[in-house]
Amino acid sequence: MNDNVDCDIRQSLDKVSSQMRRDYSESLRELKLYVGQDNLLARLWQGDGITQMQLCEHLKCEPPTVTNMVKSLEQNGFIYRKRDEKDARVMRIYLTDEGKKLEDPVDFKWKQQQEKLLHSISPEERLILRDLMKRMEKNLS
Amino acid sequence: MNDNVDCDIRQSLDKVSSQMRRDYSESLRELKLYVGQDNLLARLWQGDGITQMQLCEHLKCEPPTVTNMVKSLEQNGFIYRKRDEKDARVMRIYLTDEGKKLEDPVDFKWKQQQEKLLHSISPEERLILRDLMKRMEKNLS
DNA sequence: GTGTTATATTTAGCTTGCTAAATATATGTC
DNA sequence: GACATATATTTAGCAAGCTAAATATAACAC
Numbered sequence: 001m002n003d004n005v006d007c008d009i010r011q012s013l014d015k016v017s018s019q020m021r022r023d024y025s026e027s028l029r030e031l032k033l034y035v036g037q038d039n040l041l042a043r044l045w046q047g048d049g050i051t052q053m054q055l056c057e058h059l060k061c062e063p064p065t066v067t068n069m070v071k072s073l074e075q076n077g078f079i080y081r082k083r084d085e086k087d088a089r090v091m092r093i094y095l096t097d098e099g100k101k102l103e104d105p106v107d108f109k110w111k112q113q114q115e116k117l118l119h120s121i122s123p124e125e126r127l128i129l130r131d132l133m134k135r136m137e138k139n140l141s
Numbered sequence: 142m143n144d145n146v147d148c149d150i151r152q153s154l155d156k157v158s159s160q161m162r163r164d165y166s167e168s169l170r171e172l173k174l175y176v177g178q179d180n181l182l183a184r185l186w187q188g189d190g191i192t193q194m195q196l197c198e199h200l201k202c203e204p205p206t207v208t209n210m211v212k213s214l215e216q217n218g219f220i221y222r223k224r225d226e227k228d229a230r231v232m233r234i235y236l237t238d239e240g241k242k243l244e245d246p247v248d249f250k251w252k253q254q255q256e257k258l259l260h261s262i263s264p265e266e267r268l269i270l271r272d273l274m275k276r277m278e279k280n281l282s
Numbered sequence: 283g284t285g286t287t288a289t290a291t292t293t294a295g296c297t298t299g300c301t302a303a304a305t306a307t308a309t310g311t312c
Numbered sequence: 313g314a315c316a317t318a319t320a321t322t323t324a325g326c327a328a329g330c331t332a333a334a335t336a337t338a339a340c341a342c
Contacts, residue, residue, distance in 0.1 A: 005267050010161070010255050012274035017158035018201075018299095019281045020151070025300085034327055053290065060159075065329055067292060072327070089290045089337045114147050117154075120276055126146050129273050133153035135261055140160045159329095166297095166330080175297055194320065206299055208322060213297070230307045230320045 020117060027109045031102060032076060038106050040069055041078065041095070045103050048094045051084070055093065078102065161258060168250045172243060173217060179247050181210055182219065185236050186244050189220075192231045219243065 025035035033041075036059075043050070043058045052066045059066065070093060073079045078099035084090040118126060166176035174182075177200075184191070184199045193207045200207065211234060214220045219240035225231040259267060 005264075005271050008271050009267060009274060010258060012271065012278060013154070013158055013161065015201075016274060016277045016281065017154055019278070020154065023281060036328060060156075062330065063291060068328075087338070091291070110151075114151050117151060117277055117280055118147055120280055121273065123146075125273060126150060128269065130146055130149050130153065132262065132266060132270050132273075133150060133157060136157045136258055137153060137160070139258055139261055140157065140164060177298060203300065204321065209298075228308070232321070
């Protein structure tokens with residue numbers, strides 16, 4: 001499109017993010033998870049029995065996306081759904097034993113990925129980078 | 142997962158990138174394009190009549206993805222396909238007049254998005270950011 | 283209680299990605 | 313020329329995203 005610094009940044013961001021995703025996706029497949037499902041599970045590891053709307057909020061995605069992810073995770077035996085007793089509209093999501101067991105291995109993969117991404121970047125630079133990222137986040141919201 | 146700086150960066154990267162994508166996607170819908178299709182067209186604006194394999198290379202994605210994107214763009218009248226005369230295996234992709242007309246508006250949207258992402262970040266900081274992004278790119282490859 | 287409005291989830295249908303397998307055509311070898 | 317191998321593309325099937333529309337239940341108003 002054009003070749004100034006700004007453009008490089010936007011493109012780089014895209015490239016890094018999609019490469020990171022591809023990489024991590026491959027890594028997660030060893031645990032029979034798809035990329036993004038780890039985020040959903042991470043929320044449940046903090047405390048399960050939450051509703052799909054709460055998952056939407058946490059994952060910053062739309063209800064149909066959660067429906068599909070939950071369906072897939074349920075079919076693979078990592079979670080199960082139970083209708084709320086007080087309010088029949090809401091589904092509450094719980095971890096199975098299989099789902100609970102994934103916490104440590106996922107944490108390991110996550111750290112591995114992080115290390116790969118940042119290994120040549122010093123602690124001081126990481127702070128600067130974090131600051132810049134946060135500012136970009138704010139710019140977009 | 143955990144709450145140190147490194148983790149923030151990886152998560153921030155994901156957040157910024159997906160927010161940027163969502164934003165840009167919405168913006169492109171006004172031109173009847175889906176996000177990612179602008180990249181494919183951008184390659185054609187540099188010169189069309191290239192093969193799907195060349196598009197794969199440029200977009201860094203797999204052949205079936207290009208097949209689908211090309212199909213969608215063709216149905217919407219932005220490109221057309223012609224079988225190569227010398228080698229009947231390859232399809233060559235050309236811009237229609239409609240497709241050519243999109244170059245300027247897409248460029249405008251792209252710059253708008255860039256400005257939004259970076260507006261609070263100084264030129265010096267942009268250079269630092271670019272350097273860090275490039276290093277992360279290298280770490281992943 | 284009936285009717286309206288709000289909320290939670292699902293369904294249908296689309297695009298971007300992927301992988302694995304199928305198809306078609308070229309090319310190189312004997 | 314026949315056969316094996318390589319290359320370009322497509323098909324099928326899956327997941328993450330989305331939007332728009334459907335469904336089910338709750339809650340509120342009268």
